[in-house]
Amino acid sequence: MNLTEIRDAMFAQADWSPEQSPEATKRITGFINRAYNQIAREAPYLFFEDTLRATTEPDVKSLSDNDTIRTLGDNTLASPAPDPWTFVTTYTKTTADANTDGSYTTTWKTDRSWDGRVIEITTDTHIVRNQIRTIWFDSAVDKWKMTLVHPFDIETHGNRPSTAQGFKWRIYTEDYALPDDLITMRSMRLFNNTQQYPLDVMGQDEAEQRTLVGPRGQVAAGIPRLAFRREHFQLEGPGRAPRVEAPTTTTWKGPEPPGEFEYIVTYTWGKRDADFRLAGLAKWDSYAKNWFNTGQTIASTPNNEVANNRIREPRYESAPSPVSDKIAVAEDINEGKYTGIVVTVPNIEYVLGFQTRLTTTAAADYGATGVRVSENQSGIHVRIYRRRIRDIALNPAVPYDSLTRGADTLVADRAFVDNKEKFYLLAEMRVDHVNTGTFVDDGQYIPDRSRPLRDTHGYQQYALYPRPDQRYELDIRCVRRPQKLEDERDVPRLHAEAVSTLVDRAMAYLYESMGNFGAADTMMKRYNAALELLNKRYGDLRPAAVPVLRRMVRARFSYRSRDNYRKWYKTSN
DSSP states (O other): OOHHHHHHHHHHHTTOOOOSOHHHHHHHHHHHHHHHHHHHHHOGGGBOOEEEEEEOOOOEEOOSTTOOEEEESOSSSSSSOOEEEEEEESSOHHHHHHOTTSSSSOOOOOSSSSTTOEEEEEOSSSEEEEEEEEEEEETTTTEEEEEESSOOOHHHHOSSOTTSSSBEEEEEOOOEEOOTTEEEEEEEEEEOSSOEEEOEEEOHHHHHHTTOSSOGGGSOEESOOEEEEEEEEOOOOOSSOOEEEOOTTSOOOOSSOOEEEEEEEEEEEOOOOTTSBOSSOSBTTOOOOOOOOOSSOOOSSOOHHHHHTTSBOOSEEOOOOOOOOOEEOOEETTTTEEOOEEEEOOOHHHHTTOOOOSSOOOGGGTSSSSOOOOOSOOSEEEEEEEEEEEEOOOOTTSOGGGOEETTEEOTTTOOOOOOOSSOEEEEEEOOOTTTTTEEEEOSOBOOEEEEEOOOOOOEEEEEEESEESSOOEEEEEEEEOOOOOOSTTOOOSBOGGGHHHHHHHHHHHHHHHHTOHHHHHHHHHHHHHHHHHHHHHHSOOSOTTSOOOOOOOOOOOOGGGOOGGGTSSOOOO
16 A cells, blocks of 8 residues: 555545545645654564665774874964864875885875764874864865864964874774664674674673773774664754755756756765665766765866765765755746756855855955964765656747757657656755855756655764774664655555554544544554554564574673673784
């Protein structure tokens, strides 16, 4: 049963014929989704399991005394002022490229895979922990640059050690994020060339009592054997909807047919492993290549950078913004074309304080002296999702057949879209002073059907012990939170026998809203009885004739005596 059929069953159950009232349809759909999520909490065994893949990230540290970093700017409050948010390598990329064996200097990753990781900076007196916003290569100085989440205390530590060119450093991943829609984790298995085994799961308090969490140099490194819970992380989302307009200066190029659309945006930070790319292609004539943050800016017109930036899943993604206004591709008969749609996203760079001028001029331009010097790199990117509401009938006076992309005509490639009224991922961009936060949707970008919009409530994180000494893959068998049933053809991810139980729970919500508490109580009794019956069938997949054997609880040492987890592995600094 899809959403339409479930709603019709509820109307029939209530002996109610609202004549396709939009408000009635909206309310019934809301009750269905409330019941859908309630079942996910009370009976996750009724949902189909998923197996997700994740990877570990080994530590990266200074390879030599010359593999160091320093703050951007001189160690003085005079102009040019030091930038406590921005660090730069003390050596050039040319020097790193000449180090062919990789034993002397580090080649920094600019593909955003290091964004969000923890960095330890070794000063003259102690180690300072911070978090990386983003890393990029500045071709003007032939060096890598990096912005941090928290400003560095230059007044105390200086912009470099007293006896060295720069600070030595260590980058590591303290916590890994579980999927944002995970309900229950069944198991976590290590997948390696030589070893495949389940990881033990330990409570967070127990892990801390056994000192499995501590300075990187004092925690053993090796093949992970256990996982334990860490804190929850949520990236704050946008509070305003994107602005949309269809100016006559833009042209709809296709092959996506013109239509009426709505847009939603989210904020993202970092990127996950490059091997786990999304299935959909960004453009009709492109391929799934990596996107690298190699420059300061992103071009203001649509190009491969903006399109391919979405191929990899972010490390963190925020909750979505409000929905934009509806907008249709306009016809310009005089010009003989359809117009493209310009989407203006919220300026998160300005909000975070990273949209400032790069050079200091007259004080009158700023109103005061001592203005912050910024490299315009907050690490936050904006994902754009689009929902197609309807297609637009082609006007013979505006010949769509004449639209071309370069030398290739799009007549034969014009798409007949299989439309579902859901938000799908369209593009991902960074706001800067060149594009001014605008994205041009001109029909070249194909929404990714494999990546619909998810209602993200943050990420539950976990840590591994021993600390991974290399890249390992993990298989996580879990039950995921169901996404809203939005389109009329959406089908709940439940066992077929459980759909009627979904109807019973939604009917209880409906009768409660109508003030018919007797009928609501009757439906709740039917719902609870159905759950009990379904639990016998799906709660355990083993046949009832097979007894469930339980092992005796194994005694463990007190945390004061240090368990063997600390003794099985050597400590590596």
